[in-house]
Amino acid sequence: MNPRTTVNYSLLLLALLIPRPASAQGARLQLDHLNKLADKAKETVDVTVDAAMLKQTAGFLAGKGSDSEKVQQLIEGITGIYVKSFQFGVPNAYTDADVEAIRKQVSGSGWSRIVGIRGKQELTEIYFWKERDTNGGLVVIAAQPNELTVVNIVGRVDLASLGALGPMIPKLPGAMKKAIPR
Amino acid sequence: MRFAAISQTEGMCMSLEQELRRALKRKDPPGGFDDKVLSRIAAGETVGAPMGTRRWSRAWLPVAASLMIAFGATYYVQLQQQRQAREQQAHAEQATRDVVLALQIASETISAAQAKVEEITRYEPTNDR
Numbered sequence: 199m200n201p202r203t204t205v206n207y208s209l210l211l212l213a214l215l216i217p218r219p220a221s222a223q224g225a226r227l228q229l230d231h232l233n234k235l236a237d238k239a240k241e242t243v244d245v246t247v248d249a250a251m252l253k254q255t256a257g258f259l260a261g262k263g264s265d266s267e268k269v270q271q272l273i274e275g276i277t278g279i280y281v282k283s284f285q286f287g288v289p290n291a292y293t294d295a296d297v298e299a300i301r302k303q304v305s306g307s308g309w310s311r312i313v314g315i316r317g318k319q320e321l322t323e324i325y326f327w328k329e330r331d332t333n334g335g336l337v338v339i340a341a342q343p344n345e346l347t348v349v350n351i352v353g354r355v356d357l358a359s360l361g362a363l364g365p366m367i368p369k370l371p372g373a374m375k376k377a378i379p380r
Numbered sequence: 381m382r383f384a385a386i387s388q389t390e391g392m393c394m395s396l397e398q399e400l401r402r403a404l405k406r407k408d409p410p411g412g413f414d415d416k417v418l419s420r421i422a423a424g425e426t427v428g429a430p431m432g433t434r435r436w437s438r439a440w441l442p443v444a445a446s447l448m449i450a451f452g453a454t455y456y457v458q459l460q461q462q463r464q465a466r467e468q469q470a471h472a473e474q475a476t477r478d479v480v481l482a483l484q485i486a487s488e489t490i491s492a493a494q495a496k497v498e499e500i501t502r503y504e505p506t507n508d509r
Contacts, residue, residue, distance in 0.1 A: 243481065245478045245481055245482040245485075246478075247475065247478050247479050251475035251478065251479070254468075254475045254476075255472065255476040255479045257472065258472055258476040259476065259479075269483065272483075279482040279483070279486070281481070281482045283485055313493050315493065315496050315497065315500065322492070322493045322496055338486065338490060338493065340489045340493070347485065347489055349482070349485060349486040349489055351486060357490060360490055361490040361494055362487075363483055363484075363486075363487040
């Protein structure tokens with residue numbers, strides 16, 4: 199084989215093997231760069247719930263009233279929930295680069311922004327991930343001067359049902375008695 | 381001389397034979413022997429078999445040890461299973477709390493976004509005219 203052809207084939211193989219950011223990771227975002235903010239934050243919520251954990255919770259959420267059934271229906275199609283929420287004692291504890299690193303991940307193909315509100319000192323954005331015309335995930339970015347929250351849900355999720363979930367949550371088994379740090 | 385020796389030996393053999401006959405002569409048991417034997421049988425006396433007992437005790441020792449090990453192992457396995465079940469329960473409870481917390485934050489964030497969108501659309505001029 200011609201050495202130049204060999205090099206070309208090698209480069210082609212390499213290009214195929216290198217994962218493309220948007221398509222390879224799907225609806226799951228890389229949020230590890232936000233971990234450093236935990237040191238500056240007054241309150242931190244870091245939740246990682248994978249498919250196995252969701253399966254485990256099915257037994258606990260099942261058969262405890264209509265609210266539990268609704269929640270169970272909601273999480274049925276979900277394969278992962280990843281939340282990072284930081285509340286800071288002083289404003290601007292995080293940088294624009296921290297938020298941009300998330301926005302860059304949802305700028306690829308497959309993602310579409312359905313809500314985008316940008317104020318003077320705040321940003322609220324909701325993105326949907328679609329794969330073959332089916333809803334495959336969701337990202338919510340809520341940034342305020344002294345607060346940053348990123349919610350990443352992987353799987354089939356109904357936004358309206360998720361938004362209407364609020365009043366049901368305190369009745370669920372495992373719900374916190376006191377308010378979460380927000 | 382030779383004949384004298386032979387006759388002496390013969391005489392000795394004769395006396396030995398007589399002594400043996402006397403010693404092995406049939407003797408009757410002492411009086412009341414039958415009654416004593418029968419009464420002991422009636423009383424249920426048995427003759428011990430020390431060797432047999434020892435043999436059985438030697439056989440039972442490993443059996444008992446094996447049973448103890450088997451019971452101990454079963455108990456240990458049960459304890460391990462119970463501990464695993466408790467750990468799984470605790471994991472599931474923690475996972476449920478995490479799921480509910482994640483849903484709570486997601487729901488609140490989405491509700492806040494929806495409220496902002498409603499607020500913006502309420503004050504925006506419409507092109508319906």
